[in-house]
Amino acid sequence: MEFLNFVLIFITACILLRRPEKERLAFRLLILSVLLMASLFLLATRTSILPGLNY
Amino acid sequence: MKREPLYTILACAVLALTVIPVGGAVFVLGFIRGDSPCVMCWEQRTAMVLIALIGLFVLRYGPRPKYVGLAVLVGAWGLHMGTRHASLHAMRDVGQGFSVEILGAHTYVWAAFIFMVCIIMLGVLLMSLKHVEPSSFPRSLGWLEKLSMWVFLAVVAGNIVQAFASTGPPPYVGQSDPIRFSFNPKHWVWALDEWRSAAISLRGRWDIEPPDVTKVSADPAAGPLKDLSALTVKQRRQLSLPLRGAITDLAYDGGTDRFLITTEHGVYIVDGALDHVLRSTVVDPGFSVDLGTFAGAAFLDSRTVMALGENKSFVILRENDKADAAKNFRFFLESADQFDEVTRSRLATMRAKMMYVMSLAFDPGSKSLYTVSVPNQQTRRLVISRFAQQDLTLSEEYSPTLAPDSGLGFSGDKRSLGEYFVTGATIAGDRMYAISAAYSTLLCLDPAKHSVVMANVVPGLEYPTGIASKGDELYIITRSGALIVVDRQ
Numbered sequence: 001m002e003f004l005n006f007v008l009i010f011i012t013a014c015i016l017l018r019r020p021e022k023e024r025l026a027f028r029l030l031i032l033s034v035l036l037m038a039s040l041f042l043l044a045t046r047t048s049i050l051p052g053l054n055y
Numbered sequence: 056m057k058r059e060p061l062y063t064i065l066a067c068a069v070l071a072l073t074v075i076p077v078g079g080a081v082f083v084l085g086f087i088r089g090d091s092p093c094v095m096c097w098e099q100r101t102a103m104v105l106i107a108l109i110g111l112f113v114l115r116y117g118p119r120p121k122y123v124g125l126a127v128l129v130g131a132w133g134l135h136m137g138t139r140h141a142s143l144h145a146m147r148d149v150g151q152g153f154s155v156e157i158l159g160a161h162t163y164v165w166a167a168f169i170f171m172v173c174i175i176m177l178g179v180l181l182m183s184l185k186h187v188e189p190s191s192f193p194r195s196l197g198w199l200e201k202l203s204m205w206v207f208l209a210v211v212a213g214n215i216v217q218a219f220a221s222t223g224p225p226p227y228v229g230q231s232d233p234i235r236f237s238f239n240p241k242h243w244v245w246a247l248d249e250w251r252s253a254a255i256s257l258r259g260r261w262d263i264e265p266p267d268v269t270k271v272s273a274d275p276a277a278g279p280l281k282d283l284s285a286l287t288v289k290q291r292r293q294l295s296l297p298l299r300g301a302i303t304d305l306a307y308d309g310g311t312d313r314f315l316i317t318t319e320h321g322v323y324i325v326d327g328a329l330d331h332v333l334r335s336t337v338v339d340p341g342f343s344v345d346l347g348t349f350a351g352a353a354f355l356d357s358r359t360v361m362a363l364g365e366n367k368s369f370v371i372l373r374e375n376d377k378a379d380a381a382k383n384f385r386f387f388l389e390s391a392d393q394f395d396e397v398t399r400s401r402l403a404t405m406r407a408k409m410m411y412v413m414s415l416a417f418d419p420g421s422k423s424l425y426t427v428s429v430p431n432q433q434t435r436r437l438v439i440s441r442f443a444q445q446d447l448t449l450s451e452e453y454s455p456t457l458a459p460d461s462g463l464g465f466s467g468d469k470r471s472l473g474e475y476f477v478t479g480a481t482i483a484g485d486r487m488y489a490i491s492a493a494y495s496t497l498l499c500l501d502p503a504k505h506s507v508v509m510a511n512v513v514p515g516l517e518y519p520t521g522i523a524s525k526g527d528e529l530y531i532i533t534r535s536g537a538l539i540v541v542d543r544q
Contacts, residue, residue, distance in 0.1 A: 020193035048259025051142030
């Protein structure tokens with residue numbers, strides 16, 4: 001899934017470089033990447049979301 | 056700040072973020088040294104790339120608020136990721152950590168630092184936007200801005216290669232313990248471990264409820280040890296002492312024939328007949344060390360007492376008829392002229408680290424202090440910890456077993472000593488006596504052999520919280536002030 005995310009990021013950067021008029025698409029891909037990144041981290045830490053320390 | 060310098064600085068920042076942490080990670084650490092990120096590291100690296108990408112958005116379209124806002128959100132999430140990751144290793148022994156250490160810090164600590172720097176830079180950027188307007192159509196890029204985009208693409212391309220090799224295409228996800236990176240597909244491991252079924256929890260193994268003696272079953276018939284005989288109660292009476300709050304522990308000093316009783320934060324020296332309070336104070340539990348609620352008490356000598364909280368934080372007090380109340384104001388909530396505070400600190404354990412305690416015993420023979428853990432929903436284990444009086448540091452820690460010649464046996468295959476809820480402990484001779492509120496059971500242990508040598512039921516116990524040895528007798532006290540006396544076996 002990390003591979004997929006970097007592919008999305010690569011595509012987004014290509015849009016900025018070569019097709020800048022498609023800003024809306026690029027921003028939506030950016031949002032998708034952010035959500036995917038956050039979701040994967042939550043997936044990996046769902047059994048203990050907060051840092052394991054005394055509070 | 057004028058338009059062009061802002062974009063020049065931003066292009067440099069994007070280059071720096073792309074090349075140093077991300078480019079260094081993929082090309083140097085990854086391709087050359089073979090380091091593969093774990094699943095959490097992958098997401099932290101991705102977040103850095105995303106912040107750099109947002110920088111490219113600003114270069115192309117100007118500093119639109121939604122870009123800057125999103126960058127702050129990603130930076131904040133990145134700070135959480137770095138902190139959450141570092142928390143797994145921060146409390147290990149010195150020098151320990153996970154995977155690669157660079158210039159004295161591991162990668163997850165550097166990640167937290169980088170995200171902090173990003174958030175600071177975004178703040179500076181926002182403060183510098185006075186004369187800059189977002190563009191309604193794409194800006195033309197200067198050579199530095201184009202360079203930052205091409206370098207970004209090259210670094211992301213490297214990450215695509217490493218991510219494909221190390222984590223695989225969907226649905227495969229990064230791993231907790233990734234293997235060394237290799238360009239050879241024979242050494243690629245793609246795993247679905249992160250998709251396994253698991254309970255969602257905010258605090259995981261740190262989600263431990265404070266102990267509550269009122270929630271345990273006192274029925275001895277339900278206990279883990281079978282065929283226990285009941286002790287004969289020699290004396291049973293209700294104490295009528297002017298104590299503030301529920302009683303939490305009991306200790307005895309033979310040299311002066313006096314008892315020590317603690318309540319949640321109160322410390323009381325009581326006469327040998329348990330009729331009169333001779334000296335008392337209420338400790339400020341919130342000054343400096345968080346003492347929590349007192350659960351254990353012991354005489355260290357005839358004039359010095361120790362009170363221990365459930366969280367293994369402690370305070371040591373020395374009786375002083377001339378104590379300076381003004382000087383002691385910080386330590387005590389009441390009666391600051393009865394004791395001086397010697398020190399307050401914390402006991403640190405290993406096996407009992409994730410368990411509370413509700414007892415404290417002092418052995419003058421070995422100059423050792425003992426605590427006994429109470430079970431919780433995460434750990435059902437009986438752990439005895441011994442600390443040297445000299446430096447109050449852990450000397451020994453074990454889970455006792457049943458002595459082979461004790462005649463004791465479990466009432467079922469899955470029963471264990473870990474079900475006992477020890478709320479009081481005392482040392483008498485070469486034995487430890489521990490009273491369990493769960494199943495109203497008195498355990499007699501041989502500390503030298505780490506074993507339980509005897510166990511008996513104490514009838515009519517309701518929420519015992521302390522035990523003390525006086526002569527050949529054991530005094531057991533409950534949270535409501537009932538006293539039960541039995542012979543020491």
